[in-house]
Amino acid sequence: MRLDRIDGPTVYGTRAKIGVIVPPTNTANEAEWARMTPPGVTIHAARMPLHLDTASEAGKAALYADVERYAGDLAQASVDLIAYGCTAGSMVSPVEGLPDFMTERTGRPAVTTAQAIVEALRALGATKVALGTPYDRALNAHEVRFLADHGIAVVHEEGFGYGAGGPQEHRNIARIRPEEVYALARRVDRPEAQAILLSCTDLATLDAIERLEAETGKPVVSSNTATFWFALRRAGLDDRLDGFGRLLREH
Structure with a gap:
């Protein structure tokens, strides 16, 4: 039997078939997406080098070149949408620039984690957030600036410090236990924060x-x-999912 398409x-x-690009050391993204995926939806992953320099022109050029290659690979699976699942690597302004580029090159709808965070906080009506991350001070400062550029004020932030000794430290992020994530979130929370943001895919x-x-x-x-919420919505799926927070349950 011959199939023409x-x-x-x-x-x-x-x-729906959703493609996701993740950094090479990332092991939590696919595991958490698998827990949230509703029936009839499949997830297809590709691994791409980590890009931490998204501010310089050379850094952006390298990021865009890799994204074009790996998004193109996923497009061959005829996915309905492609997500770039990396917070640090997608904090590029304007926030629509990278997903628009992915769509232009692949013909598929696309989202990025940084874009999804902004859209999620807007959907929740949150303009002031408490930020918890596994990152070092420099990367946290970059995220604070990125969020401020998109109308979101960080009232307090703290990170576990991974990355200060080099990118190889990022392998430890997936070893941070849920109870440590919970404790971090409680430490960063402030009365004026309208939401708590836990950053890094x-x-x-x-579980927290x-x-x-x-x-x-x-x-x-x-x-x-x-990212998962925004990917579902951009793929035309309106499933409300219990057990993963207000965003996926109500929006």
């Missing part, structure tokens, strides 16, 4: 979010919940 539903991807957050929301009364957004 590979777009459209497949045996497992009856509703390699940070395991799902519901408890934090119940105790603080605030929405808790992580890089993975934001």
Whole structure:
């Protein structure tokens, strides 16, 4: 039997096929997405070198070159949408520039984690956030500036410090336990914060979010919940998912 087209539903991807690009050391993104994925949706991953320099012209050029290559690979699987699942690597202004470039090169809708975080906080009506990350001070400062550029003020931030000794330290991020993530979120929270943001797609957050929301009364957004939520919505899926926080349950 000859098939003339590979777009459209497949045996497992009856509703949508979502591609995601992750950094090479990341092991939490796919695991957390697998827990959130509704029936009929399949996830297809590619690994791309980590890009931490998104401010310089040379850094941006290297990022865009790699994104074009790896997004192109995912497009060959006829995915319905491509997500770049890296917070630090996607903090490029304007926030729509990188996903628009991905769509231009692949013909597929695209989202990035940085873009998804901004959209998620807007959906929740949060303009002041408490920020917890696994990063070092320099990368935290970069994220604070990026969020400020998009109308979101960070009232307090703290990181675990990974990356200060070099990018090889990022391998340790996926080893941070949920109870440590919970404790970090409680430390950074401030009365004036309207939401808590847990940044980094390699940070395991799902087992902390519901408890934090119940105790603080605030929405808790992580890089993975934001990206997955925005990917579903951009793929035309309106599923409301329980157990992963207010964002996926109500928006």
